[in-house]
Each structure stands twice: as C-alpha cells, then as structure tokens.
Amino acid sequence: LALLAAYVEEVRVGFERWAHKAPLVAVSDDLSHANVLKISDSVIAVREKEDAPNTTYLIFPQMAAKGPASLQEIAQVETGGTVTVDLQELLDAGLAVSNRTATMPDFVRFYNVSVMNPGVLVGIFMGVMLAFVFCALTMKAVGRAAGKMVEEVRRQFREIPGIMEGTADPDYAACVDISTAAAQKEMVLPALLGLLVPVAVGMLLGVGGVMGMLCGGLTAGFAVAIMMANAGGAWDNAKKYIEGGAHGGKGTDAHKATVVGDTVGDPFKDTSGPSLNILIKLMSMVSVVFAGFVVQYGLKLFY
Structure with a gap:
C-alpha cells in the first residue's frame, strides 16, 4: 500500500506540473461559470486566483458520455481550447474532482484500476x-x-x-x-x-x-x-x-x-x-x- 500510495502521489504531482506548463487561463472566481482549459479528454485546468497557477481537475472518463451539458461542452472543445462551464455542478455530482484533494480511490476510479481492466x-x-x-x-x-x-x-x-x-x-x-x-x-x-x-x-x-x-x-x-x-x-x-x-x-x-x-x-x-x-x-x-x-x-x- 505504501508503494502504491507513493506512486499515486507522484501521479498527482505529474498532473500538477502538466497544468502549470499549460497557458494561463482567465481567473474564475465562481466555479459555476468557470473558464476551463482542456488539457486532455479527461483533464482540465482552472485558474482560481490571480497570483496562482492553474489548478488541475480530473474528469472521470467513465462518466463523460452520460454526464450533463457541461461535460458535452468540454468534450466538443479541441485540446488546448477554453470553454466556460458549470464546474461546480460536475464536482457536486461526483463527475470531476480536484487533483489537489483527490484520494487514492479517486485515482483508482479515474484510471479504472481493477482486474476487469x-x-x-x-x-x-x-x-x-x-x-x-x-x-x-x-x-x-x-x-x-x-x-x-x-x-x-x-x-x-x-x-x-x-x-x-x-x-x-x-x-x-x-x-x-x-x-x-x-x-x-x-x-x-x-x-x-x-x-x-x-x-x-x-x-x-x-x-x-x-x-x-x-x-x-x-x-x-x-x-x-x-x-x-x-x-x-x-x-x-x-x-x-x-x-x-x-x-x-x-x-x-x-x-x-x-x-x-x-x-x-x-x-x-x-x-x-x-x-x-x-x-x-x-x-x-x-x-x-x-x-x-x-x-x-x-x-x-x-x-
């Protein structure tokens, strides 16, 4: 468990560095109208403060096809593009999670780590x-x-x-x-x-x-x-x-x-x-x- 936890923590750091290298997006004070940058099909970046770098959010891939309109809007944007969506709705529905607060079960769910995979x-x-x-x-x-x-x-x-x-x-x-x-x-x-x-x-x-x-x-x-x-x-x-x-x-x-x-x-x-x-x-x-x-x-x- 300690070995897997150490690996998952480095995965978290990898996501943070990925978002930090991405272009800065406009500050989003309200996550209900967040200006998000699409880094990949299941990773987005949001800038929550003026003097802070981008914050990474993970979208669970298994839910992308049957989620609300916000997920569909993100899916339609090209990688590297930006779109304004209701990110708070995705967080409340359990369809997305902040990389900073994501737990090991969140990463297991995100990567579908099971013997059926x-x-x-x-x-x-x-x-x-x-x-x-x-x-x-x-x-x-x-x-x-x-x-x-x-x-x-x-x-x-x-x-x-x-x-x-x-x-x-x-x-x-x-x-x-x-x-x-x-x-x-x-x-x-x-x-x-x-x-x-x-x-x-x-x-x-x-x-x-x-x-x-x-x-x-x-x-x-x-x-x-x-x-x-x-x-x-x-x-x-x-x-x-x-x-x-x-x-x-x-x-x-x-x-x-x-x-x-x-x-x-x-x-x-x-x-x-x-x-x-x-x-x-x-x-x-x-x-x-x-x-x-x-x-x-x-x-x-x-x-």
Missing part, C-alpha cells in the same frame, strides 16, 4: 513474469561465470606445472578477473530489465498498467525470493548433512543427488533470491520517477 491485468502478468525472467537471467549468469572459472582452473593445471605438488603458485588474479568481469557484464541485461520494463509498461498500458505491474512484481518477487532462500538453504544443508554420515555418507546415490541440489541451491540462496529485493526496489523507483512522464505521454487505451 485488460491493461491492469496485463500489467499484473508483466510484473509476475518480470520476477521469473530476472531469476532466470541471474541463474544462467552464475552458470556461465562458473563455466569460465572452471576452464581457467583447468588451463592453469595444464600449463603451470607444480600446482598440485605445491611447488608453483596458481594465477589467482586471473580467476578474480573472471569473477569480477562476469559480475559486471552479466548484470547489464537484468538491470536493463528492471529499468526499461516499468517505462515500457507505463507508455503502453498507462498508470493502471504500472500499478498492476507493481502489484504483480511485488507479490511474485516476495514469494519467489522467500522460496529461493529457503529451498537453496535446504539443498545446501542436505549435502552437508549427508556428508556428515547420514544416508550412507559420501559416494552414495543420495550424496550425488544432493551435490546436484547444492549446485542449484547456491545461486538460489546467494544470487537470485537476494537480488529480487533489488529488482523490486529498482522497478518501484523507476515507476515513481517516470510517473509524470507516463501521465502526459502514456497511451490511454484501457480507461
């Missing part, structure tokens, strides 16, 4: 899939880095005589270079995923889609992170338990199975699981930062 539903699926794709990328990255490390160790055994006997020192720096380079290069794509997906979802599905993505990403990411931390730890400890003498100890089929489990469990509990926390924070911050951009330029397909 295809944009929100697709956003939820995108958030859920984002967590799993991110885990897949990090798991494969660990496998590739480990493979390079194994090849380097084998090369040193072949080319540097005396390592096994202790008469020569291995090239530790080469292994450190491999792990350092892999840690940086392999995280480029997962990081871009967390940076670009919230912006793409916002541009294609709007604010409702982003809210759905945040819900899906947070719930799926939390559940998968807990599962990976516990499963990875269990598989790792299972190998240690059998190596301690349980179920026949080393060399048994049970031990071979736990070696495989430990191979998967280590990146589970040490890589993918903890990094999901970073993914959730990253996509949340990107969504908040680009909220104003999405408000103005995002496609309005599902509300």
Whole structure:
C-alpha cells in the first residue's frame, strides 16, 4: 500500500506540473461559470486566483458520455481550447474532482484500476513474469561465470606445472578477473530489465498498467525470493548433512543427488533470491520517477 500510495502521489504531482506548463487561463472566481482549459479528454485546468497557477481537475472518463451539458461542452472543445462551464455542478455530482484533494480511490476510479481492466491485468502478468525472467537471467549468469572459472582452473593445471605438488603458485588474479568481469557484464541485461520494463509498461498500458505491474512484481518477487532462500538453504544443508554420515555418507546415490541440489541451491540462496529485493526496489523507483512522464505521454487505451 505504501508503494502504491507513493506512486499515486507522484501521479498527482505529474498532473500538477502538466497544468502549470499549460497557458494561463482567465481567473474564475465562481466555479459555476468557470473558464476551463482542456488539457486532455479527461483533464482540465482552472485558474482560481490571480497570483496562482492553474489548478488541475480530473474528469472521470467513465462518466463523460452520460454526464450533463457541461461535460458535452468540454468534450466538443479541441485540446488546448477554453470553454466556460458549470464546474461546480460536475464536482457536486461526483463527475470531476480536484487533483489537489483527490484520494487514492479517486485515482483508482479515474484510471479504472481493477482486474476487469485488460491493461491492469496485463500489467499484473508483466510484473509476475518480470520476477521469473530476472531469476532466470541471474541463474544462467552464475552458470556461465562458473563455466569460465572452471576452464581457467583447468588451463592453469595444464600449463603451470607444480600446482598440485605445491611447488608453483596458481594465477589467482586471473580467476578474480573472471569473477569480477562476469559480475559486471552479466548484470547489464537484468538491470536493463528492471529499468526499461516499468517505462515500457507505463507508455503502453498507462498508470493502471504500472500499478498492476507493481502489484504483480511485488507479490511474485516476495514469494519467489522467500522460496529461493529457503529451498537453496535446504539443498545446501542436505549435502552437508549427508556428508556428515547420514544416508550412507559420501559416494552414495543420495550424496550425488544432493551435490546436484547444492549446485542449484547456491545461486538460489546467494544470487537470485537476494537480488529480487533489488529488482523490486529498482522497478518501484523507476515507476515513481517516470510517473509524470507516463501521465502526459502514456497511451490511454484501457480507461
């Protein structure tokens, strides 16, 4: 709830900045005869005081087609045009709301944030899939880095005589270079995923889609992170338990199975699981930062 509230607050700020950038309109002392500037099909601006900027008002899109004459007059005006309407009538009827006093339910109603909205539903699926794709990328990255490390160790055994006997020192720096380079290069794509997906979802599905993505990403990411931390730890400890003498100890089929489990469990509990926390924070911050951009330029397909 705190995450969604922070995002909604930035959406509110985005509307305010949108109205502040618009041309100033004549002062309207009486909202019953307000001179309004049409910013978009569902957003208007009114200047209530001489020394104040424009004030943003939101018109609920679901009511635009069946509202009073004031709504019809606003609908007939081109974007960027002005018209005198009875704004107080729209406020009293619950067909419009001031952006300054709008509550979270008002924004939910304005953007039709419900599971029956295809944009929100697709956003939820995108958030859920984002967590799993991110885990897949990090798991494969660990496998590739480990493979390079194994090849380097084998090369040193072949080319540097005396390592096994202790008469020569291995090239530790080469292994450190491999792990350092892999840690940086392999995280480029997962990081871009967390940076670009919230912006793409916002541009294609709007604010409702982003809210759905945040819900899906947070719930799926939390559940998968807990599962990976516990499963990875269990598989790792299972190998240690059998190596301690349980179920026949080393060399048994049970031990071979736990070696495989430990191979998967280590990146589970040490890589993918903890990094999901970073993914959730990253996509949340990107969504908040680009909220104003999405408000103005995002496609309005599902509300």
